[in-house]
Amino acid sequence: MMALRGVWKTYHGPAGPVHALRGIDLTIGQGEFVAIMGPSGSGKSTLMHILGCLDVPSRGEYVFRGRPVHGMSHAELAAVRNREIGFVFQNFHLLPRLSALRNVELPMVYAGVDRRSRRARALALLKEMGLADRADHLPSELSGGQRQRVAIARALANRPSLILADEPTGALDSATGRDVLQLLASLNREGVTLVIITHDEQVGRMAPRMVRLLDGRVVSDERQVQG
Amino acid sequence: MMALRGVWKTYHGPAGPVHALRGIDLTIGQGEFVAIMGPSGSGKSTLMHILGCLDVPSRGEYVFRGRPVHGMSHAELAAVRNREIGFVFQNFHLLPRLSALRNVELPMVYAGVDRRSRRARALALLKEMGLADRADHLPSELSGGQRQRVAIARALANRPSLILADEPTGALDSATGRDVLQLLASLNREGVTLVIITHDEQVGRMAPRMVRLLDGRVVSDERQVQG
Ligand SMILES: Nc1ncnc2c1ncn2[C@@H]1O[C@H](COP(=O)(O)OP(=O)(O)OP(=O)(O)O)[C@@H](O)[C@H]1O
Ligand SMILES: Nc1ncnc2c1ncn2[C@@H]1O[C@H](COP(=O)(O)OP(=O)(O)OP(=O)(O)O)[C@@H](O)[C@H]1O
Ligand SMILES: [Mg+2]
Numbered sequence: 001m002m003a004l005r006g007v008w009k010t011y012h013g014p015a016g017p018v019h020a021l022r023g024i025d026l027t028i029g030q031g032e033f034v035a036i037m038g039p040s041g042s043g044k045s046t047l048m049h050i051l052g053c054l055d056v057p058s059r060g061e062y063v064f065r066g067r068p069v070h071g072m073s074h075a076e077l078a079a080v081r082n083r084e085i086g087f088v089f090q091n092f093h094l095l096p097r098l099s100a101l102r103n104v105e106l107p108m109v110y111a112g113v114d115r116r117s118r119r120a121r122a123l124a125l126l127k128e129m130g131l132a133d134r135a136d137h138l139p140s141e142l143s144g145g146q147r148q149r150v151a152i153a154r155a156l157a158n159r160p161s162l163i164l165a166d167e168p169t170g171a172l173d174s175a176t177g178r179d180v181l182q183l184l185a186s187l188n189r190e191g192v193t194l195v196i197i198t199h200d201e202q203v204g205r206m207a208p209r210m211v212r213l214l215d216g217r218v219v220s221d222e223r224q225v226q227g
Numbered sequence: 228m229m230a231l232r233g234v235w236k237t238y239h240g241p242a243g244p245v246h247a248l249r250g251i252d253l254t255i256g257q258g259e260f261v262a263i264m265g266p267s268g269s270g271k272s273t274l275m276h277i278l279g280c281l282d283v284p285s286r287g288e289y290v291f292r293g294r295p296v297h298g299m300s301h302a303e304l305a306a307v308r309n310r311e312i313g314f315v316f317q318n319f320h321l322l323p324r325l326s327a328l329r330n331v332e333l334p335m336v337y338a339g340v341d342r343r344s345r346r347a348r349a350l351a352l353l354k355e356m357g358l359a360d361r362a363d364h365l366p367s368e369l370s371g372g373q374r375q376r377v378a379i380a381r382a383l384a385n386r387p388s389l390i391l392a393d394e395p396t397g398a399l400d401s402a403t404g405r406d407v408l409q410l411l412a413s414l415n416r417e418g419v420t421l422v423i424i425t426h427d428e429q430v431g432r433m434a435p436r437m438v439r440l441l442d443g444r445v446v447s448d449e450r451q452v453q454g
């Protein structure tokens with residue numbers, strides 16, 4: 001469903017060009033569960049932004065569900081992201097002036113879901129994340145791990161067919177992290193495509209497939225026994 | 228050097244009072260290395276803000292180096308923080324319009340260090356963090372783990388006698404995380420007091436002393452064999 005071919009991403013940094021991705025070939029099929037690992041700075045978050053149609057390659061092609069992404073208009077890309085993709089960003093990107101509840105409702109607002117249904121769904125998701133009693137708190141009134149869980153709840157709001165999660169358990173204690181991962185794994189068993197960036201080898205081992213980056217390149221791409 | 232007695236911290240949240248700390252008794256001596264662990268929302272970051280004189284208890288006392296903190300003026304607290312304490316915050320709190328280099332220099336600017344010395348020290352710290360070639364990048368032009376390392380470099384800038392680090396390796400791959408922890412452990416061997424909040428049991432085991440929080444209380448406080 002997603003095919004990157006010869007993808008480069010170059011930033012024009014203050015000290016000269018930074019080639020964050022250097023010729024990535026990667027195909028991920030519908031319903032797969034892929035872990036992406038690699039050292040800090042190796043290009044994982046950049047790769048996720050391209051997979052999620054949030055950014056465009058500097059070179060190469062990205063075909064998403066049979067459609068070349070560079071051929072899509074801004075409006076089409078925004079619609080694809082809203083309806084089909086759930087994002088958990090490395091630094092959450094919650095809206096600071098909206099409560100946890102409103103943050104989780106936001107993708108449903110854009111998708112045109114009626115008020116009653118989106119409120120019910122947002123509350124159910126927060127409850128699943130153990131945050132029912134934090135629904136009205138602003139992000140600044142939440143702990144780091146609580147913000148991360150709000151970001152996860154928001155990613156699931158529109159029941160996306162693809163979830164891109166950048167270190168979704170980074171701020172969580174192991175018990176809470178395990179609950180979150182089991183929820184994501186169960187969504188994958190229902191057919192949701194799941195791509196998780198992680199620094200945690202234990203988390204990485206849960207996926208049937210492991211892609212490792214180094215300096216903007218794929219250095220290994222392997223099936224693995226899950227454990 | 229730091230003694231909390233009967234410390235409560237109550238936030239007035241939108242859904243009613245939240246008792247983030249509920250009667251904390253904790254004494255940490257000069258030169259100790261303490262790990263603080265506990266579930267998401269258990270009060271760890273709140274505890275760190277009180278230890279670091281960034282916030283005041285709602286009830287109870289905090290004596291820092293023999294001086295009751297509630298007796299200090301704003302100016303005195305700011306001076307203590309700047310000269311004696313290095314903070315690594317859970318969400319980094321880098322200034323978005325300053326480069327990595329300038330962010331690391333900032334505590335030294337406040338401490339009155341001359342331009343040449345602070346630039347040399349900031350560059351040396353960034354080099355130690357593997358970020359020499361990112362000195363002029365803004366935080367938005369850095370990866371998550373690179374921002375974390377800039378935050379760590381900044382915490383060390385004024386050679387503080389106390390380092391309070393809230394999940395300092397959360398965004399780092401294991402190799403980079405290990406390097407950072409070894410640097411912090413070596414500072415502790417030189418006499419720096421080190422308090423690390425972590426969700427990672429492996430990181431926690433590196434400290435000779437482990438304090439665990441649950442629902443705003445200390446539930447265990449133990450010497451442990453380091454490993
Ligand atoms: N806007 C930008 N301008 C210049 N360089 C950038 C920019 N954004 C990212 N970079 C650089 O691109 C490289 C890849 O960044 P990316 O965020 O993809 O890494 P990552 O693998 O997610 O790292 P981490 O594990 O630390 O989160 C980094 O070296 C970073 O400094
Ligand atoms: N400004 C605030 N108003 C209301 N409640 C708050 C506020 N700040 C924090 N809280 C609540 O206080 C509790 C403790 O927060 P704290 O950030 O200390 O937790 P933590 O142990 O660091 O969690 P994590 O591991 O997720 O970072 C949380 O339940 C949080 O929702
Ligand atoms: Mg990243």
Ligand SMILES: [Mg+2]
Pocket residue numbers: 143144145271272273317393
């Ligand atoms: Mg915290």
